[in-house]
Amino acid sequence: MRIEKLETTIKVYKNNELSPQDHELIEAAKAMTATSYAPYSKFHVGAAIRMADGSIIKGSNQENAAYPSGTCAERTAAYQASALKPGMPMLKIAIAAATDGYFQQRPISPCGACRQALMEYEHLHGPIQVLLYGQEETFIFPSIATLLPYSFTDF
Numbered sequence: 543m544r545i546e547k548l549e550t551t552i553k554v555y556k557n558n559e560l561s562p563q564d565h566e567l568i569e570a571a572k573a574m575t576a577t578s579y580a581p582y583s584k585f586h587v588g589a590a591i592r593m594a595d596g597s598i599i600k601g602s603n604q605e606n607a608a609y610p611s612g613t614c615a616e617r618t619a620a621y622q623a624s625a626l627k628p629g630m631p632m633l634k635i636a637i638a639a640a641t642d643g644y645f646q647q648r649p650i651s652p653c654g655a656c657r658q659a660l661m662e663y664e665h666l667h668g669p670i671q672v673l674l675y676g677q678e679e680t681f682i683f684p685s686i687a688t689l690l691p692y693s694f695t696d697f
Contacts, residue, residue, distance in 0.1 A: 649674030
């Protein structure tokens with residue numbers, strides 16, 4: 543038997559400490575919460591991805607009465623980015639969530655399905671930095687792998 547220890551180092555920024563580029567990406571994710579279709583959960587999520595060419599691709603969660611048919615904001619943005627700019631690396635993803643018109647106090651994290659979907663793009667093109675927005679602080683993870691250490695990568 544052996545014991546493995548997992549450690550994750552994240553950077554926690556006050557929102558006024560973010561770089562102009564990261565602030566722009568966070569604002570794009572926040573704006574996308576307004577395009578969310580979430581009549582069932584009332585949980586509005588927006589995501590924005592910075593591409594290698596500097597462009598920003600955005601997405602929001604889209605629910606459906608048949609719950610598994612809905613799509614999270616992170617996957618909506620990632621699939622859009624891959625379809626519009628095939629083969630281009632995704633450098634960063636910012637995620638924001640709101641309920642009842644208010645952004646979450648603490649940052650929210652992507653679900654497991656989104657982590658795996660994003661991990662596949664990271665495996666293909668290199669690290670994708672993750673910015674999780676909260677009202678007072680933003681958590682910055684160096685990669686998707688830090689959120690999903692034992693992912694499926696042999697495909």
